[in-house]
Amino acid sequence: MRRQRNRCFPTKAVAVWHQLDDRGHMQIVERYLREAGSFENVRSLDRSPRRMFSDPLYAVIGESAGHHEKGD
Secondary structure (H helix, E strand, C coil): CECCCCCCCCCCCCHHHHHCCHHHHHHHHHHHHHHHCCEEEEEEEECCCCCCCCCCCEEEEEEECCCCCCCC
16 A cells, blocks of 8 residues: 655655646556556545545555566
């Protein structure tokens, strides 16, 4: 499982992170997991409470495909 927060240190985040919304953040994390090559069934979930004043909850999940080395 990969957990991420919506908060970041602006000087440490990749530049594109600042240009994306929450959905874009999930898509880029999905891409990172897919390109790593060791995850299957990668998908994003929005489990945010449906109340006006609450914190959002987003998850990007995938199943381990076992050890994978680049070039395999």
